[in-house]
Amino acid sequence: MTDRRRDLTGLTVWIALVVVTAMGGILSPPGEWYAALEKPPLTPPDWLFPVAWTVLYILMTAAAWQVWRRVGLIGGLAALLPFVAQLGANGLWSVLFFQWHRPDWALVDLVVLWTLIGLTMLRFRRIHPPAAWLLAPYLVWVSYAAYLNIGIIALNGPAPPG
Numbered sequence: 001m002t003d004r005r006r007d008l009t010g011l012t013v014w015i016a017l018v019v020v021t022a023m024g025g026i027l028s029p030p031g032e033w034y035a036a037l038e039k040p041p042l043t044p045p046d047w048l049f050p051v052a053w054t055v056l057y058i059l060m061t062a063a064a065w066q067v068w069r070r071v072g073l074i075g076g077l078a079a080l081l082p083f084v085a086q087l088g089a090n091g092l093w094s095v096l097f098f099q100w101h102r103p104d105w106a107l108v109d110l111v112v113l114w115t116l117i118g119l120t121m122l123r124f125r126r127i128h129p130p131a132a133w134l135l136a137p138y139l140v141w142v143s144y145a146a147y148l149n150i151g152i153i154a155l156n157g158p159a160p161p162g
Contacts, residue, residue: 007065007069010065010068010069011061011065014061014064014065014068015061017064017084017087018057018060018061018064018087019057020087020091021057021087021088021090021091022053022057023091024090024091024092024093024094024095025053025091025094029098030046030098031098033098033101033160034098037152037155037156037160038152038155038156039148039151039152039155040147040148040150040151040152040154040155041151042147042148043148043151052141055137056137056138056141059134059135059137059138060083060087060134060135060138062131062134063083063124063131063132063134063135064080064083064131066128066130066131066134067079067080067083067124067127067128067131068080070127070128071127076127078123079120079123079124079126079127082116082119082120082123083120083124085116086113086116086117086120089109089112089113089116090113092109093106093109093110093113093145096109097149101159101160101161102158102159103149103152103153103156103158103159103160104153104158104159106149107146107149107150107153110142110145110146110149111146113142114139114142114143114146117135117138117139117142118139120135121135121136121139
């Protein structure tokens with residue numbers, strides 16, 4: 001397989017994994033339950049969430065692909081496994097929060113997600129520092145999401161009726 005073909009194959013795989021993660025959010029829309037919740041100060045307008053996540057998913061894909069291009073799947077396993085794990089935690093958050101109406105469980109998931117992003121950044125930095133920096137906005141956004149999640153719990157209880 002040529003380097004170009006290998007690169008395009010890898011990019012396609014990383015895009016597919018991130019799109020599957022994004023589907024968790026798409027299949028778990030906020031809906032009436034979320035609209036009825038009391039929100040903390042600095043909650044952004046609803047239209048900002050899909051815009052922010054689209055940018056973050058593009059950055060995540062680019063970061064994973066850059067690491068994969070440099071060391072491959074086997075050589076990058078220690079870095080790419082936490083990346084894949086954080087994708088799982090990312091997708092789970094939407095299910096916990098929007099489908100199951102459990103902001104308390106979603107907050108626990110956010111702590112795991114934040115930890116996995118940090119671990120991924122540390123491991124990506126060893127292979128290709130710019131890939132780690134591509135994940136920095138994601139870590140900031142997840143930190144902000146934790147503030148919003150905590151605010152919703154504080155204002156509505158750990159498991160508001162739904």
